[in-house]
Amino acid sequence: MEQLAVLNYLAFFLVFAGIFAVMALGLNLQWGFTGLFNVGVAGFVAVGAYASALLTGPPDPERVGGLGLPIFAGWLGAMAASGVAALVVGVAALRLREDYLAITTFGIAVVIQLVTLNAEWLTGGPFGIQSIPKPLAGVLGTGFVWNLAYLGLVLAVLGAAWWALERLVASPWGRVLRAIREDELAAASLGKRAAAFRLQSFVIGCMLMGLAGALYAHFVGYIAPEDFLPILTFQVWAMLIVGGSGNNAGAVLGAVLVWAIWSVSGGLIRELLPAAEQARGAALQVVLIGTLIAAILVLRPRGVLGERATVSRHAGDAG
Amino acid sequence: MLVAQGLTKAFGGPPVVDGVSFTLARGTITGLIGPNGAGKTTLFNLIAASLGPDAGTIALDGVRIDGRRPDQVFALGLARTFQIPRPFPAMTVLENVMLAPTGQQGERFWANWLSPGAVAAEERRNRERAMHWLDFVGLAKLAGQPASVLSGGQRKLLELARVLVAEPRLILLDEPGAGVAPPLLAIIMEKIAELNARGITFLIIEHNMDLVMTLCRPVMVLAQGRLLLEGTPEEVKRDPRVVEAYLG
Numbered sequence: 001m002e003q004l005a006v007l008n009y010l011a012f013f014l015v016f017a018g019i020f021a022v023m024a025l026g027l028n029l030q031w032g033f034t035g036l037f038n039v040g041v042a043g044f045v046a047v048g049a050y051a052s053a054l055l056t057g058p059p060d061p062e063r064v065g066g067l068g069l070p071i072f073a074g075w076l077g078a079m080a081a082s083g084v085a086a087l088v089v090g091v092a093a094l095r096l097r098e099d100y101l102a103i104t105t106f107g108i109a110v111v112i113q114l115v116t117l118n119a120e121w122l123t124g125g126p127f128g129i130q131s132i133p134k135p136l137a138g139v140l141g142t143g144f145v146w147n148l149a150y151l152g153l154v155l156a157v158l159g160a161a162w163w164a165l166e167r168l169v170a171s172p173w174g175r176v177l178r179a180i181r182e183d184e185l186a187a188a189s190l191g192k193r194a195a196a197f198r199l200q201s202f203v204i205g206c207m208l209m210g211l212a213g214a215l216y217a218h219f220v221g222y223i224a225p226e227d228f229l230p231i232l233t234f235q236v237w238a239m240l241i242v243g244g245s246g247n248n249a250g251a252v253l254g255a256v257l258v259w260a261i262w263s264v265s266g267g268l269i270r271e272l273l274p275a276a277e278q279a280r281g282a283a284l285q286v287v288l289i290g291t292l293i294a295a296i297l298v299l300r301p302r303g304v305l306g307e308r309a310t311v312s313r314h315a316g317d318a319g
Numbered sequence: 320m321l322v323a324q325g326l327t328k329a330f331g332g333p334p335v336v337d338g339v340s341f342t343l344a345r346g347t348i349t350g351l352i353g354p355n356g357a358g359k360t361t362l363f364n365l366i367a368a369s370l371g372p373d374a375g376t377i378a379l380d381g382v383r384i385d386g387r388r389p390d391q392v393f394a395l396g397l398a399r400t401f402q403i404p405r406p407f408p409a410m411t412v413l414e415n416v417m418l419a420p421t422g423q424q425g426e427r428f429w430a431n432w433l434s435p436g437a438v439a440a441e442e443r444r445n446r447e448r449a450m451h452w453l454d455f456v457g458l459a460k461l462a463g464q465p466a467s468v469l470s471g472g473q474r475k476l477l478e479l480a481r482v483l484v485a486e487p488r489l490i491l492l493d494e495p496g497a498g499v500a501p502p503l504l505a506i507i508m509e510k511i512a513e514l515n516a517r518g519i520t521f522l523i524i525e526h527n528m529d530l531v532m533t534l535c536r537p538v539m540v541l542a543q544g545r546l547l548l549e550g551t552p553e554e555v556k557r558d559p560r561v562v563e564a565y566l567g
Contacts, residue, residue: 012490015429031487033416055507071506118454154515167431168428168431171425171431171438172417172424172425172426172431172438172441172442172445173425173426173427173428175410175418176416176418176426178407178409178410179407179410181416182408182409182410183405183407185369185405185406186368186401186405186406187407187418188389189389189392189393189399189401189405190390190393190398190418190419190481190482190485191390191393191394191419191421191485192390192418192426193388193390194390200428204428232487297555306411308410309409309465311410311411311414312414312417312441312447313439313441313442314442314443314446
């Protein structure tokens, strides 16, 4: 029984790590390969999570939505919704330089979170959305076996996202993204319409974040505005920096590492601190991750794995 | 081939380029000289559409190009290099060059999924062309290296290969000779002359008088944003106004 509990926790842990890895991959396309400073990750995750919950959940007289569609349709809807949100934001904001884009995306994520908190007719307000369907729960129950099955699903999504991104960044399309990251003016002088490529990269990255939000919603079965606070954006950035931006393997490794440190430190704080101090103790997690980022930036500025030199598939064996 | 009329550009103060009009004849190498701050690079930025003019028009073979985006001007066959070379340092030398051809199918997101075979074939041709031009400028051996390892002169050659692979009709070179070791400079001059013989028109900003005297016919002199005169290198050299412009 004891062993099963450990295994169950491990599956639980890996599902979350996998979901974070999908977000980190999306951010890596934007920052690691295109140089887009997106500090609104949580907002696009929230859009995906709510979209899928509204599309697939049971009807609720208190709010709109609850269309009862299949879960797969919810996931596609999540990607579409966050993609459209990214398109709107991108058209308006991508002309801004790095630091201004960061401020803008951060503000947009805060606005999205406030909308989830206040638009009760749509999002259920502070109580969030409950009883989001869990795929195959009718067959598998909601115990260890279901956790394991969901882990398989998350890994399949992660694998597909990985495969698609690896293919894309090594394509001529990805080559233009990397050129824009390196020197946008030079890329424009070589005939590349930088604005269009930046927008494509931004939208695709945000669609992955939305998909990750949907994966989260259907695993936990319950979402609320407090799940999409700026701390989520901070975590995903920490994952990318620690793992190595510009490297998809780094993004995934960073997700596992940072989530492990986050989970273990959270557990320790719960075990070691008296109940009265726990709320304040939770701030230590942020301090810990912040220290880790600082240490990584000093010791291995390019992350644990560092940027791998991505070369187009057809230019690989030169020289 | 290129006709500029009344080009004017100011950055909040007095105009940096002030009513400049000129014509570049097909097949020429035109030199653009003038003291620092005369507005030469700004004029380049106007022609290559990195900046929009406050007034004036530019036409390339009869097609208006002022008011267009830099990528559109490049696609029309007008390419430029930078005073301080701007390679993509983390990309390989070969990739720097393979990036440049316009209208690549593989740069469209969906083409990579819907017609991967065509993209692969296009990349093979693209790679051959890139290697051809790298060979032309003598960088073929460094094709697999990241561009960050190149010296200043090699970076200028890389920029040249990078625009050549897109087969432009007119190339603007911003100080191709600046900061280049003499043996490399000789190579650069030789390559410019060879390309010109094949029909490419050049406009060159340069301070190196050897290069200007050897290659450029005619030479235009820009001072304080205005075109002072245009003539053969000998005429320009003798003209007292030019000496005055340089010495202030």
